[in-house]
Amino acid sequence: MIPRYSRPDMVAIWSPETKFRIWYEIEAHACDAMADLGVIPRENAEAVWKAKDVEFDVARIDEIEAVTKHDVIAFLTHLAEHVGSEEARFVHQGMTSSDVLDTCLNVQLTRAADLLIADLEGLLAALKRRAIEHKNTVRIGRSHGIHAEPTTMGLTFARFYAEMDRNLSRMRDARAEIATGAISGAVGTFANIDPRVEEHVCDKLGLVPEPISTQVIPRDRHAAFFATLGVIASSIENIAIEIRHMQRTEVLEGAEFFSMGQKGSSAMPHKKNPVLTENLTGLARMVRAAVIPAMENVALWHERDISHSSVERMIGPDATITLDFALARLTGVIDKMLIFPENMLENMNKFPGLVMSQRVLLALTQAGVSREDAYAMVQRNALKVWEHRTDFKEELLADPDVTAALSPEEIEEKFDLGYHTKHVDTIFARVFGE
Numbered sequence: 001m002i003p004r005y006s007r008p009d010m011v012a013i014w015s016p017e018t019k020f021r022i023w024y025e026i027e028a029h030a031c032d033a034m035a036d037l038g039v040i041p042r043e044n045a046e047a048v049w050k051a052k053d054v055e056f057d058v059a060r061i062d063e064i065e066a067v068t069k070h071d072v073i074a075f076l077t078h079l080a081e082h083v084g085s086e087e088a089r090f091v092h093q094g095m096t097s098s099d100v101l102d103t104c105l106n107v108q109l110t111r112a113a114d115l116l117i118a119d120l121e122g123l124l125a126a127l128k129r130r131a132i133e134h135k136n137t138v139r140i141g142r143s144h145g146i147h148a149e150p151t152t153m154g155l156t157f158a159r160f161y162a163e164m165d166r167n168l169s170r171m172r173d174a175r176a177e178i179a180t181g182a183i184s185g186a187v188g189t190f191a192n193i194d195p196r197v198e199e200h201v202c203d204k205l206g207l208v209p210e211p212i213s214t215q216v217i218p219r220d221r222h223a224a225f226f227a228t229l230g231v232i233a234s235s236i237e238n239i240a241i242e243i244r245h246m247q248r249t250e251v252l253e254g255a256e257f258f259s260m261g262q263k264g265s266s267a268m269p270h271k272k273n274p275v276l277t278e279n280l281t282g283l284a285r286m287v288r289a290a291v292i293p294a295m296e297n298v299a300l301w302h303e304r305d306i307s308h309s310s311v312e313r314m315i316g317p318d319a320t321i322t323l324d325f326a327l328a329r330l331t332g333v334i335d336k337m338l339i340f341p342e343n344m345l346e347n348m349n350k351f352p353g354l355v356m357s358q359r360v361l362l363a364l365t366q367a368g369v370s371r372e373d374a375y376a377m378v379q380r381n382a383l384k385v386w387e388h389r390t391d392f393k394e395e396l397l398a399d400p401d402v403t404a405a406l407s408p409e410e411i412e413e414k415f416d417l418g419y420h421t422k423h424v425d426t427i428f429a430r431v432f433g434e
Helices: 008-013 016-036 042-051 058-068 071-083 097-133 153-178 195-205 220-247 275-288 291-296 309-336 341-348 354-366 371-388 392-397 400-405 408-413 417-421 424-432
Strands: 138-143 146-152
Touching: 008 097, 008 309, 016 042, 016 058, 016 071, 016 097, 016 195, 042 071, 058 071, 071 097, 097 153, 097 195, 097 220, 097 309, 097 424, 138 153, 138 341, 138 417, 146 153, 146 341, 146 354, 146 417, 153 220, 153 424, 220 275, 220 291, 220 309, 275 309, 291 309, 354 371, 354 392, 354 400, 354 408, 371 392, 371 400, 392 400, 392 408, 400 408
Parallel strands: none
Antiparallel strands: 138 146
16 A cells, blocks of 8 residues: 555554464464474474574575565575574474465554554544534535424434444454454364364464365455455445535535634635545545455465466555545544534525424324325415425415414424424433433
């Protein structure tokens, strides 16, 4: 992933240095387990740990790989350069490359998941704070982009909180799904390595043994992991789209924070563009782009092939680094987002009283008017407001069919804004607890 959309902690997980360090730990722990079982001499296993503080030379490994055309063999050759050829002769005993590669990948993905879980927790804290802050800040709800009925900004934030809380659960489940390791040898039969070696290595690396691996860990696990990243990315875009809409000039109910010295346009000095949330929309697309290749990686030939390998070398770092950056960026947007309650009320009253049409419709039916007639009565008055910007309540009061069914006081009562916010506490209790 390019540095512009990367954060150092997530990038470090995918660095060659980290990868080779994990490879080393897999091999060293496997040697310990084999020594415990009497398969290899204890002194050889202990000799491997002489490299525990070694900074593996990435350039040297690449140089060896240029000849061997095999990355794991290149690493093992470099390890022997540090440990000694005789001391290292039992390293990788009974193992196959996928034991190292797949177990390492899952270690990296679980570490990435830990960072993403922390990111989600930070975002949830920001959403909860803003929800409580604007619990009763009334704004118009929209369906199809058109004014519908009143809601509150707090409910908008609460809705996003609930969605991201579900994503936190999904991410935790995805972490558990991917946290398996395999040290089962060629085609996964343990013919040349004891299953207890796998158990030991997995325990040391914070994984659980894969119940059955066919030389590779089954890729449905990875598909589920990347699908979860895709869902979270879509939720990020869901929030970003709402903020982008709110920042439109003719809406301006909320906006990204605009810092001192920031410029919105090279040509038009007046511009304040929603660049962060537009960026989040684009980043969400890139995370979702990893989902289909991950799904396609599930179908491998027989006990293994490497059609998945090139895909995972790209989507593993790119999707997790991008999502980590996006979650952090969205948290910052929510934390500093500007809210304009006066504009919310002004927008809601752009067509005076019109958003109360359902209340009037229901009142007419309760007063004995058929639903068809009541709908026609309300709609003809609503259309006058659409066309002439008149006051909906005044139109109703001037309609003899309406006043024949409802008194002026009853009509007046239907325009009480508090009617629409009376269950906000109930919804908040459902989302955040009592």
